[in-house]
Amino acid sequence: MKHIKVLNGSTLKDGLKKGGCGECQTSCQSACKTSCTVANQSCEKK
Amino acid sequence: MDFFGGEPMMNFETVKEIIEYARQKEKEHNKNFRFTLTTNGLLLNDDNIKYINENMHNIVLSIDGRKEVNDRMRKRVDGTGCYEDILPKFKYVAESRNQDNYYVRGTFTRENLDFSKDVTHLADEGFRQISVEPVVAAKDSGYDLREEDLPKLFEEYEKLAYEYVKRSKEGKWFNFFHFMIDLSQGPCIVKRLTGCGSGHEYLAITPEGDIYPCHQFVGNEKFKMGNVKEGVLDRDIQSYFKNSNVYTKKECDSCWAKFYCSGGCAANSYNFHSDINVPYKVGCELEKKRVECALWIKAQEM
Numbered sequence: 375m376k377h378i379k380v381l382n383g384s385t386l387k388d389g390l391k392k393g394g395c396g397e398c399q400t401s402c403q404s405a406c407k408t409s410c411t412v413a414n415q416s417c418e419k420k
Numbered sequence: 421m422d423f424f425g426g427e428p429m430m431n432f433e434t435v436k437e438i439i440e441y442a443r444q445k446e447k448e449h450n451k452n453f454r455f456t457l458t459t460n461g462l463l464l465n466d467d468n469i470k471y472i473n474e475n476m477h478n479i480v481l482s483i484d485g486r487k488e489v490n491d492r493m494r495k496r497v498d499g500t501g502c503y504e505d506i507l508p509k510f511k512y513v514a515e516s517r518n519q520d521n522y523y524v525r526g527t528f529t530r531e532n533l534d535f536s537k538d539v540t541h542l543a544d545e546g547f548r549q550i551s552v553e554p555v556v557a558a559k560d561s562g563y564d565l566r567e568e569d570l571p572k573l574f575e576e577y578e579k580l581a582y583e584y585v586k587r588s589k590e591g592k593w594f595n596f597f598h599f600m601i602d603l604s605q606g607p608c609i610v611k612r613l614t615g616c617g618s619g620h621e622y623l624a625i626t627p628e629g630d631i632y633p634c635h636q637f638v639g640n641e642k643f644k645m646g647n648v649k650e651g652v653l654d655r656d657i658q659s660y661f662k663n664s665n666v667y668t669k670k671e672c673d674s675c676w677a678k679f680y681c682s683g684g685c686a687a688n689s690y691n692f693h694s695d696i697n698v699p700y701k702v703g704c705e706l707e708k709k710r711v712e713c714a715l716w717i718k719a720q721e722m
Contacts (some may be wrong), residue, residue, distance in 0.1 A: 379722070381603065381718060381719070381722065382603035382604050386609045386612070386679070387609075390608075390609050390610075394608060394609075394610030394611075396617065396621045397452075398607060398611060399454055400422070400616055400617055400618075400621065400622040412606075412607055412611060412612060412615055412616065412680070412681065412682040413601050413602065413606055413607070413612075413679075413680040413681070413682075413711065413714075414597070414600035414601050414602055414606065415602070415606060415607045415611065416602065416606065416607075417606070417607060417608055
């Protein structure tokens with residue numbers, strides 16, 4: 375029996391190849407005026 | 421490009437002119453400008469809501485939650501609170517955008533540590549896109565959140581996570597901004613290392629044209645990077661921010677949440693430690709709790 379179920383695999387290494395373009399929106403444009411939140415932002419290239 | 425305040429609706433003609441200008445420039449330079457606007461709602465009317473819906477990718481509607489909480493902070497010149505005025509307007513905006521691409525957004529402070537009630541209040545009023553965030557306030561300002569407040573705040577995030585899952589299952593879903601997490605294909609590794617991009621990917625421009633790393637630094641002369649009329653930018657300040665990331669912050673080294681939080685808010689760090697590379701501990705603890713709750717929610721949704 376498997377005790378660990380993988381919900382999502384890792385993608386960070388892929389980001390090294392094409393990432394860092396800086397075109398994504400800034401946190402403040404969503405609803406983040408006072409706390410930096412990054413993990414929910416989407417990639418502009420997607 | 422985000423128009424926020426002060427109150428951008430007080431100078432809406434300028435907002436329109438900027439958008440018109442940017443639309444020309446994006447064609448010339450093959451850019452995509454995405455406009456957003458944050459407003460306290462007092463000057464919203466049918467005409468400008470129509471314009472906003474046609475031109476703004478997102479709109480952030482400032483309201484802190486319960487009437488007494490909102491009206492304690494958001495007062496008119498005559499001292500009266502604005503809750504009764506703005507609530508119907510905000511409901512109208514939310515519906516006119518099909519309950520998408522907007523946020524009702526509030527700030528919680530030391531004066532409403534029980535902020536989960538403000539979030540559920542906004543959900544009860546029919547809003548589906550909600551963000552309520554911790555305050556960035558100077559130490560001992562009275563509003564600033566302190567280490568001794570953390571147990572109460574953790575409890576509030578957990579309560580909210582339970583409520584979020586419960587309401588989702590009952591078909592009364594609402595979105596809480598800080599519980600959103602993209603585990604499959606979110607921001608790239610570079611974004612995760614550098615965070616919000618203040619000072620290098622992102623700048624704040626004041627009505628006078630002064631340039632700062634972000635709105636939280638406005639007014640601090642030390643961080644003034646130039647003025648749009650001068651055409652020069654202080655590259656040293658830009659580099660200072662660009663070179664700050666999760667690996668330049670000692671405290672981030674051993675933190676499990678570093679690639680979700682990306683090192684925290686530079687302004688918070690500066691406010692408390694006079695150094696953008698020393699994270700603000702209360703901010704770190706709250707961020708970790710939010711990520712923990714977001715991950716728990718993901719697991720519940722399986």
